[in-house]
Structures are given as structure tokens and as C-alpha cells.
Amino acid sequence: MAAAKLPSAMDARLSRLLLIAVALVFLGLFLALPLLVVFVQALSKGIGTYLLAVADPMALAAIKLTLTVAAIAVPCNLVFGVAAAWAIAKFEFRGKSTLITLIDLPFAVSPVIAGLVFILLFGSHGWFGAPLRAHHVRVVFAVPGIVLATVFVTFPFIARELIPVMQAQGKDDEETALSLGATGWQTFWRVTLPNIRWGLLYGVLLCNARAMGEFGAVSVVSGHIRGQTNTLPLHVEILYNEYNYTAAFAVASLLALLALLTLAGKSFLEWRQPELRHVAHARDRTRRAIT
């Protein structure tokens, strides 16, 4: 018996090591190497060149625009996310699952098409092109278009994180607060918000990462005017297409650092609140619990 068991235990260890090796080689090739190459290329001509590229006035203008766009788009989607999650998680109504599907819609749309829709609406040949021109308002190839495209591509992030979190919490706490005489707003600020704060932060973190890093949608509506409508990712593209590789990777390294910070924050929040992992699954679970 023991002799028969021995090779199978060895087999198990061997296949275990083999599988771990395959997984690590795959992740190393597809995740670690691309990340590493960004920093190696950025610093390939020394720290001086790196700092010059990052502190270039055009790069600084791009950083400023990227921060501005995120500072508008993320709060817009935050208010929407909280409102949508409140309606969906705390109340029963017909068409709820359709509404959830519609909120997820922007995830199914190519970023390029997200940009295209705003050209069709606000471009010079768009539906609202003529009245906008008459009032000298520029949407497309200007900052408002970039904000709109960014709001579109990051639309579902916060709502999607908050819906399962609020569903899991139910509405007992809120009902207790109301029965004790709190007003609706008091209940929201003092009961609901503290309950959902980690989920909220999680959604804001992911929404912000996408808002600052969006390329396709913003590229279509930006018009690429240097110093005016160039976000950080677009600046990377321009430098790269000018064969100014070191500068392109230097600016890209800022975005890579943002990505690393986002992942670190995400891991921290998942450690604080393990339910935040596998959100889609959590939603399924709450659905199962409801039905």
C-alpha cells in the first residue's frame, strides 16, 4: 500500500511545482516584464533626463489637465453611484435587473465608440453642433468633451461596487435610525455612509485609475492640442510617435506609478473588507440570498 502511494505523492508534488512554474512564467512575461521595461526605458539616459522629461512644461500641462478631468469626472460618477445604489439596493421595483444591465452598458462599448458618440452629438456636424457654434461653445476638441468621454467610460465603476455592498447591508440600520426620529439625510450621512465607506473608496479608486489613464475615448475627442487638450496618456503617445522614447517612458512611468498605487490601495481595502473581492460574485451571492 505504502509503496503504491509513494509515486502518486511525488507526482502530486511534481505537478504542483510544474503548475506554479507555468503560472509564474506566464505572469512574468505578461505582467512583470512590461512594467519593468517602462522604468528601465524611462531611466535609460539617467535621472537628469528623466526629471527634465517629467518637468517639461507640456508634461506639466498634461498632468494638470489629467488631474482636472479626474477631479470633475470622479465626483460626478460618485454622486450617481450612490444614488443608483440607494435606489437599487434599498427598494424593490420592476425593471431593476434591466436597469443594472443598462448601467453596465459603457463597459461593453469600445472606448473609441465612447469618443465617437460625443463627436456625433457635439462635433461641428453633430446634432448640437450648430447651436453650440452660434454661442461659441466648444465641447469637442476641448476640455468639456474630454470630461464627457471620461465620465462615459468610467460610468459604472462606483455604482457597480456600491450596489452589492449596500445590498449586503440591507436596510435594518436605516429603518432603525428613522424610527428613532432621524431625518432621511441624517440617516444617510450618519448611518449609510459610514457603513459603505470602504466600498465607496474602492469604487473611487478604480474609477480614478481609469479616469486618469483613459486613452481611446479621450484621444477621439481631444484634438491633441499641446498644452491645452493633451492628457497624460495622450502626451505619452505624442512623445512616442516623435521617437522621443526616453521622454515617453518617463511620462509613462508616472502613470505606471499611479497604477501601482491603485493596486496597493485596492489590496489594502480588500484586506480591510474581504467582501470587496470578487464583486460580481458577491452580487450573485446577494441575489441568491434575496431569492
Next chain:
Amino acid sequence: MATPAAAIELNSLRRRSPRRVLPGFGLTLGYTMLYLSLLVLIPLSAVFIRSLGAGWGHFWDVVTDRRVLAALRLSFGASMMAALINVVFGLVVAWVLVRYTFPLKRLVDASVDLPFALPTAVAGIALTALYAPGGWLGVRLLSMGIKVAFTPLGVIVALTFIGLPFVVRTLQPVLEDLDNEVEQAAATLGASALQAFVRVILPALWPALLTGFALAFARAVGEYGSVIFIAGNMPMKSEIAPLLIVTKLEQYDYAGATAIAVVMLVASFSLMLAINALQHWALTRHGGR
């Protein structure tokens, strides 16, 4: 005239039906619908309405153009290949992360989300630098006679990167739920590890594998930023459909860009409905256990 007893009765009735006790339903649902309509539904409907305006004949001419067909074929074909690669290696990664322990496992687990967090343009130039003829990997592959950057192979590499987290993150919770005992029972009944995997584990994973595949595929079909740097963008060879939309827009060919967008939107919406159906299937299967 309401007697006190009737008033108490009324109160207790109200308490018994907790519907609409919480305030803010009208406000939040109204705001949700307004915001959704203004920012997503009306803008998206503009694509379909503009496309109708150009007429069916024009639409057909655009989407049957050889260059457009080649771009659509590349976008869907490369996305399919990339999603398949991710299904195979994503299963291995998810399995290793759920079942085994090894040093730095938490770091490896967190790194799986990198493609979600890294801006696509950064991924694009990084992959190009790696796979270009003079790059770290490009040099070695070229010596074996394989050209990756500026060929359809490069498109597949970029789309594999983009789709990587979807399969892993869909599989992980399902594998965590999967009972170890079932396999052990299979083993004691004399099944080999491979038999146990094929007969016991794989059937339980099907819905999650399909969902992960569909999610990775859907994301890859529309992807732009990470692909355009590594693809080389040669018409008929390595030009993806989203790039063709951008090219047509730059030539002020709005009707042409819109026609391609309609094809892609119909495909992605169908995929989304399929994914929803898949998840529902997985859910009922799961609940029925």
C-alpha cells in the same frame, strides 16, 4: 372619526409593510434615470440614429468593404485567440492561487489586476518595447524566426495582456467554493489526478470558464490603446476595427465611422446579454446543488 384603537391598528399595519419606509426612492431613481439617459442612452442612440440616416445601402457598402472586413476579422479573430490563451493560462493561474501556497503569493495575486490599473497607452508602448525586433523578447523571438511586433501576433499579445484578469478573477471564487472532498472521493475511488480534473473539476468550472472567456473577448474586441502601438496598423494586415473608426473620423467620414461602430456595438451588446445569461445559468446551477 378614527378611534385610538383604529389608529394603533393603522400604525401597526404600516409597520408591517416596510415598503417605501425609507425616503429618497423617487429622488435617487429619478436622478439615476436622468443621468443614465443623458450620458449613456441618448449618446449611444445617436450612433444608431445617425447610421439609419445614412441609409441601408451606405451601411452595407461600408461594412462589406474589403478593408473593413479585414479589420473586423482581425479584431474578432485576435480577440478570440487572446481569450483562449487566457482561458488556458488563466485557469492555471487561478488554480495555483487558490490551491497552493508559495512565497510572495499575495503579491502575485494582487499583480493579476495590473491590466485593469495600467493605462492602455502605457501597456501599449511597454509591450512594443519588449517585442520590437530590438527588444528584450523581440531579439530572442526573431532569432527563432518569429516576428511579433507589427504583425497580427502583436495584436494577440496586447489583447492577451488586456484580458488576463477577467478569466482569473471569474474562476477564483468558483474554485474557492469547489469542495476538495469531491476530488478526494474521486481519488479514493481510483481516479488519477487527470481523470479527477477532467471528470469532476472541469464540469463544475464550465460556466465560469465560459463567462471569463466572454468577458475577456468582449473587452478585447473594443480595445484600442494597447494595440495600436504594437500592431503596426497596416491596412488589410494588422489594422483593428477601432483604429479604422478613428481613421475614418480623421477623414471626416462620419457615416463610415458610424457604420463600423454599429456593427461593433451590436456584437458587444449581444455578448453582454450572453454573459448575463451565462451568469444566470451558473447561478441556478450553483443554487441547485
